[in-house]
Amino acid sequence: MNKKRAVVTGGAGFLGSHLCDALLGEGWSVIAVDNLLTGRRANLNHLKNEPAFEFVEQDVCEPFDVGKVDYVFHFASPASPVDYSIHGIETLKVGSLGTFHSLDVAHKNGARFFISSTSECYGDPLEHPQKETYWGHVNPIGPRSVYDEAKRFSEAVTMAYRRYHKVDARIVRIFNTYGPRMQLNDGRVVPNFMKQALRGEDLTVYGDGNQTRSFCYVSDEIDGFMRLAKSDEPLPVNIGNPNEFTILECAKVVLEITGSQSKIRYEPLPQDDPKQRRPDISKARQLLGWEPKIDLATGLRLSLDYFKKAVAEEAAVK
Numbered sequence: 001m002n003k004k005r006a007v008v009t010g011g012a013g014f015l016g017s018h019l020c021d022a023l024l025g026e027g028w029s030v031i032a033v034d035n036l037l038t039g040r041r042a043n044l045n046h047l048k049n050e051p052a053f054e055f056v057e058q059d060v061c062e063p064f065d066v067g068k069v070d071y072v073f074h075f076a077s078p079a080s081p082v083d084y085s086i087h088g089i090e091t092l093k094v095g096s097l098g099t100f101h102s103l104d105v106a107h108k109n110g111a112r113f114f115i116s117s118t119s120e121c122y123g124d125p126l127e128h129p130q131k132e133t134y135w136g137h138v139n140p141i142g143p144r145s146v147y148d149e150a151k152r153f154s155e156a157v158t159m160a161y162r163r164y165h166k167v168d169a170r171i172v173r174i175f176n177t178y179g180p181r182m183q184l185n186d187g188r189v190v191p192n193f194m195k196q197a198l199r200g201e202d203l204t205v206y207g208d209g210n211q212t213r214s215f216c217y218v219s220d221e222i223d224g225f226m227r228l229a230k231s232d233e234p235l236p237v238n239i240g241n242p243n244e245f246t247i248l249e250c251a252k253v254v255l256e257i258t259g260s261q262s263k264i265r266y267e268p269l270p271q272d273d274p275k276q277r278r279p280d281i282s283k284a285r286q287l288l289g290w291e292p293k294i295d296l297a298t299g300l301r302l303s304l305d306y307f308k309k310a311v312a313e314e315a316a317v318k
């Protein structure tokens with residue numbers, strides 16, 4: 001019997017590559033499409049000899065065709081605040097044009113569609129924790145808007161294809177996820193702190209460190225995606241870990257796990273940095289029977305070898 005085929009845009013990214021692994025593990029044939037703007041071939045090296053896997057270097061801001069597919073997972077986008085501030089226009093384009101093109105592939109093939117959206121849709125939220133019904137508090141012209149509005153738009157396009165073209169779509173809203181394969185220099189808090197702690201440098205806490213985030217380990221996140229992908233839910237679903245930490249607390253957990261003697265250094269808070277972020281996951285619990293299993297300390301311990309290796313590799317190149 002022929003395997004079912006899935007295409008994953010952004011398949012060389014942190015989450016995209018883990019998703020490829022999960023799909024292959026469930027017997028899918030997988031095509032990863034990526035223009036390698038922020039994705040990395042190294043994330044897919046372990047699949048080099050996997051016959052059910054194919055990599056296509058392609059920018060989904062251009063129309064694309066990878067043959068017959070049964071599922072389209074649209075994960076392409078810069079996702080860290082540093083990456084999307086450097087690549088602001090590309091971020092807007094992949095959220096808009098890239099989403100149209102990915103939806104066109106699903107529509108043409110009668111395939112299911114799954115889009116990675118984000119808690120950034122909630123902006124600097126006035127409702128806490130954030131339920132899927134909350135419409136958000138987003139600055140449409142601030143530095144984060146290239147990502148927030150691109151993702152909000154991509155949700156709107158996805159819903160429109162559902163309404164007008166009957167594309168069978170799923171929307172996941174992802175909250176801060178971490179784990180192996182994150183880029184060491186993408187500027188996000190976990191890779192920054194892990195890198196700084198392992199090098200014995202100061203941990204850079206932005207603002208007073210009392211802003212909060214809720215960190216989800218990658219295997220929990222991917223488990224949530226797979227459950228949602230198989231469900232019939234057409235509306236957005238939060239997938240994230242509801243355990244909320246201040247950034248200062250997160251720094252302390254990193255210091256504990258790495259055994260580092262690094263100090264904390266305070267730096268200015270970036271503009272529009274959300275003050276708090278925590279998913280309400282009642283919907284995922286009820287609908288998918290999903291909830292995260294791995295707490296922050298455990299997840300950081302599971303990520304430690306990866307970050308040690310990445311730090312050593314970077315030091316060897318310099």
Ligand code: UDP
Nearest residue numbers: 081187188189190192204205206211247273
């Ligand atoms: N942050 C920090 N130090 C760093 C990197 C980030 O204090 O070296 C803070 C950042 O200001 C934000 C939080 O950590 O409040 C999470 O930032 P990240 O870039 O990981 O993602 P965000 O949730 O803002 O998209």
